[in-house]
Amino acid sequence: EAGVAQSPRYKIIEKRQSVAFWCNPISGHATLYWYQQILGQGPKLLIQFQNNGVVDDSQLPKDRFSAERLKGVDSTLKIQPAKLEDSAVYLCASSLDPGGYTEAFFGQGTRLTVV
Amino acid sequence: DAKTTQPNSMESNEEEPVHLPCNHSTISGTDYIHWYRQLPSQGPEYVIHGLTSNVNNRMASLAIAEDRKSSTLILHRATLRDAAVYYCILRAMDSSYKLIFGSGTRLLVRP
Numbered sequence: 001e002a003g004v005a006q007s008p009r010y011k012i013i014e015k016r017q018s019v020a021f022w023c024n025p026i027s028g029h030a031t032l033y034w035y036q037q038i039l040g041q042g043p044k045l046l047i048q049f050q051n052n053g054v055v056d057d058s059q060l061p062k063d064r065f066s067a068e069r070l071k072g073v074d075s076t077l078k079i080q081p082a083k084l085e086d087s088a089v090y091l092c093a094s095s096l097d098p099g100g101y102t103e104a105f106f107g108q109g110t111r112l113t114v115v
Numbered sequence: 116d117a118k119t120t121q122p123n124s125m126e127s128n129e130e131e132p133v134h135l136p137c138n139h140s141t142i143s144g145t146d147y148i149h150w151y152r153q154l155p156s157q158g159p160e161y162v163i164h165g166l167t168s169n170v171n172n173r174m175a176s177l178a179i180a181e182d183r184k185s186s187t188l189i190l191h192r193a194t195l196r197d198a199a200v201y202y203c204i205l206r207a208m209d210s211s212y213k214l215i216f217g218s219g220t221r222l223l224v225r226p
Contacts, residue, residue, distance in 0.1 A: 056213060
């Protein structure tokens, strides 16, 4: 079974530039999550989709971050403009549904460095 | 948000059992207890979950206290590959079962 695919694996940009990350979840998974993980900390949930609708985006800095999930499958996360504090690993995960009993599968992540 | 308390770090010897504790004193009856682990430079991976009864799978066992206010993840024979950060997470109905990570326990396995 193919896992969660993310690209790119690494990205270096200058502050104030924009950047986009792509995620392809496991086929048939209705729920998709984006997390931000700063070095030394646990992953922080940014946004959760159920199919192509947003379930929760309370921790997403909406002045600079945006995310979409077209047709309820692939998703992109964008940062515009980037700040130094956005340097982190961005993780995408998917699960069959959002229930408490389901497991989430994570991608390898995209490591973003803002200089 | 995390609702769980774990030690920052623990150490174990290779091939010995490891008991990773987690306190969740505010747990409610519909909350699931999940464990994930994160190996260096990888995304988190699911380990096990439970609701009320103890659970076993190929990776680990989960022992849940009778009052559900604490749980223990048991690795029966630690290997060097088990060195990771282990996260105990409550998937709570009152937060729509969101998967919210805390800071976890860093497990060091000595050869």
